[in-house]
Amino acid sequence: MAKTDWKAKAKGLKKRVKALTGEAVAVAAAPKTKVKQVSPLAPASFPDLPLIKGARFAAVEAGVRYKNRRDVMLVALDAGTTVAGVFTRSTTRAACVRDCQQKLAIEVPRGSGAAIIVNSGNSNAFTGKTGEKSVAAVTGSVAKALGIPAERVFSSSTGVIGEPLPHERITAVVGDLANNLTEDGIKWAAEAIMTTDTFPKGASAVIEGEGGPIHIAGIAKGSGMIAPDMATMLVYIFTDAKITASALQKMLSDNVGDTFNSITVDSDTSTSDALLLCATGQSEAAPVKGAVAKAFQTALRGVMMDLAHQVVKDGEGATKFVEVRVTRAQSPDDATRVAMAIANSPLVKTAVAGEDPNWGRIVMAIGKSGAVADRDKLAIRFGEHLVAEKGWRAAAYSEEATAAYMKGQNLLIHVDMGLGKSNRTVWTCDLTHRYIDINADYRS
Amino acid sequence: MAKTDWKAKAKGLKKRVKALTGEAVAVAAAPKTKVKQVSPLAPASFPDLPLIKGARFAAVEAGVRYKNRRDVMLVALDAGTTVAGVFTRSTTRAACVRDCQQKLAIEVPRGSGAAIIVNSGNSNAFTGKTGEKSVAAVTGSVAKALGIPAERVFSSSTGVIGEPLPHERITAVVGDLANNLTEDGIKWAAEAIMTTDTFPKGASAVIEGEGGPIHIAGIAKGSGMIAPDMATMLVYIFTDAKITASALQKMLSDNVGDTFNSITVDSDTSTSDALLLCATGQSEAAPVKGAVAKAFQTALRGVMMDLAHQVVKDGEGATKFVEVRVTRAQSPDDATRVAMAIANSPLVKTAVAGEDPNWGRIVMAIGKSGAVADRDKLAIRFGEHLVAEKGWRAAAYSEEATAAYMKGQNLLIHVDMGLGKSNRTVWTCDLTHRYIDINADYRS
Structure with missing residues (x-):
């Protein structure tokens, strides 16, 4: 049997851990206890709050x-x-x-x-x-x-x-x-x-x-x-x-x-x-x-x-802060339904984690929300990047530019329904391996 | 500088990968391409189907x-x-x-x-x-x-x-x-x-x-x-x-x-x-x-x-098949609301992945469902194991026995609402790292 190349093995495993967690691995052994990592979205420090008399x-x-x-x-x-x-x-x-x-x-x-x-x-x-x-x-x-x-x-x-x-x-x-x-x-x-x-x-x-x-x-x-x-x-x-x-x-x-x-x-x-x-x-x-x-x-x-x-x-496992903005829905209820369907979709949230401008999943979430929607009047944007309109991928859409945008920490998903006057904005985070790590652990 | 112990490093990393994925690692290097793993819940083979004339x-x-x-x-x-x-x-x-x-x-x-x-x-x-x-x-x-x-x-x-x-x-x-x-x-x-x-x-x-x-x-x-x-x-x-x-x-x-x-x-x-x-x-x-x-x-x-x-x-990343059975709800709508709130809850599904009889999360899902519920009339079971009744943990509850039950591949979560005559059964799977792996990948 050939001598095991432990160095090559370790290097391969390092890559695997990085692929799984997005983190570079410097330590030799797995940590024995779960370390509380401060959210990458945390503010630099606790703010100075004014005294409240009484x-x-x-x-x-x-x-x-x-x-x-x-x-x-x-x-x-x-x-x-x-x-x-x-x-x-x-x-x-x-x-x-x-x-x-x-x-x-x-x-x-x-x-x-x-x-x-x-x-x-x-x-x-x-x-x-x-x-x-x-x-x-x-x-x-x-x-x-x-x-x-x-x-x-x-x-x-x-x-x-x-x-x-x-x-x-x-x-x-x-x-x-x-x-x-x-x-x-x-x-x-x-x-x-x-x-x-x-x-x-x-x-x-x-x-x-x-x-x-x-x-x-x-x-x-x-x-x-x-x-x-x-x-x-x-x-x-x-x-x-x-x-x-x-x-x-x-x-x-x-x-x-x-x-x-x-x-x-x-x-x-x-x-x-x-x-x-x-x-x-x-x-x-x-x-x-x-x-x-x-x-x-x-x-x-x-x-x-x-x-x-x-x-x-500070959402469990969050690495991205996402604003979901819905404009011109037919009713306030519809605006909320679409915004929450997007913000709660595991497929949208995993795509954000993967920095993938996967607008097909936004289309899916709009479709399942129950809100009135007209495919040909919808416009979908990631930040300022128009990705879909007139029932299809936007003519000027640049996958490269939009993918670069998705690498940011603060993201905007904007859906214009093109139907009415109702708007709603909600906020969510991405869904990552760390969410599973935190929540699939046995309670003890 | 001390000589690096690559063997120890590799062993530590193996443990880390196993903790992250639940999979033992045998290969030396990270796989370059995503391998399609057959679901552990798959049947042994495709069944013999009868010919349909015409x-x-x-x-x-x-x-x-x-x-x-x-x-x-x-x-x-x-x-x-x-x-x-x-x-x-x-x-x-x-x-x-x-x-x-x-x-x-x-x-x-x-x-x-x-x-x-x-x-x-x-x-x-x-x-x-x-x-x-x-x-x-x-x-x-x-x-x-x-x-x-x-x-x-x-x-x-x-x-x-x-x-x-x-x-x-x-x-x-x-x-x-x-x-x-x-x-x-x-x-x-x-x-x-x-x-x-x-x-x-x-x-x-x-x-x-x-x-x-x-x-x-x-x-x-x-x-x-x-x-x-x-x-x-x-x-x-x-x-x-x-x-x-x-x-x-x-x-x-x-x-x-x-x-x-x-x-x-x-x-x-x-x-x-x-x-x-x-x-x-x-x-x-x-x-x-x-x-x-x-x-x-x-x-x-x-x-x-x-x-x-x-x-x-064959649910993405599934390792457990879960039946969610709701009985004696006040109305058919309520039975469905409770069943779907449990079956869709990321916290319930990650607990199942972790083989944790975490009935507190079942209580949470019932509470958020919008269905009429009376804390003191609810009974919650994992399989035959009664875990909660009369507004609290069941007197006879055995954490050990219930945790052993959760190690099975086919699980039952049974909520008896104790209020009416409406029942609903739905089926779901657990939420695992593999779901994130599959869905957080960039499309290309």
């Missing part, structure tokens, strides 16, 4: 599931704070989500403070009556520590579904959390709520109110509409604006369709999605109204959009 | 796109044949699909024969008016060669979307096809229509009619609702039964919901899906009616189900 943060290690990291965070909000929220519509949503919804429906005196407590590592979803008891224990403990009504303590849990929440590990650290609250602790809160996220997510805005500036600062987590077992997108936004709960709720609800409800990583919907927006009212500016209200809503929308995009950019 | 088959190499293989097939059907069909509802469906639909709507004298011509390698979809001309050229050429009206020549094309069909390569071989028609050529037809399929698909049945046996033989292609660029599921079923076109169409339409419309590989829908059912009427048995009609419909359903399951078993 909102204080703390985060500690409670060991709910993860070791050696902060996994529980607390936000304490001064008396006078108004709160608004939007939540997942999943019929199997978690006990803490239902609890938040019930509490937001209660009229409360503005005299009392409020709080938000969040743990990562366990979602307390599908945990029966025990799950409800855990929510009561955690929120009751915070109420006692801060001296506020339990009806004003909101909670979220994110992580594995269907395992009992070891809530005594959380109640055990509530005293610590209450003693360490600080106005500049929002970054630690953003880190404590991460699960499969590869970077903490923050965004902010400042507008001029009447008599002083109004600040907005928000944090989010999410790495898929649902991550491995680690469910959830969670978002917490704080402002010092003086604004009523009903006005705050209306602005939030009006903004959510174009922002958080316009992103998709894998079409799967978490049992725990929650967004809470809290206004402490401690800005020196006058109560928000008129032109300031408009500016405030626009700024809020900007913060929500920024956080929503960061969630997509 | 139906003759031929297949040849035309070089439409593929080289060194048969890529065009022709079926000639004797005078007296009735034809029924069902087709994709995609709004961007191919020219040949629209042509079939128009022709089936025409009342034709049973005196004339009929034919089906199919090419692989190019789907002639989204090819504008040119595509329609190609269909007319191909079907006209067959009509002339066989001496039958063009209105009785049906065609399908499967392959890349949006490229002009080089129809002159097909018309050039029509003479050859017509000269080589044979009653026992159905296997060559099954092979000629393959694209990313890894095995040819056939199924059959025989029932006792009044005065003699009635035979059914069918072939199919499909490796995903849409394969890479290679669109399509195509199905052709032949019988010697004496039956009217309207009775044939009704049986076909009644059977299609539970069979071909109950499978999904990747939730993407082809622009070319077509199923044609042809009855030559040359059995010695009397015209189909009464109890024989019932038996015939059942046998036809069996053939359709068998072919549908083979399509899933």
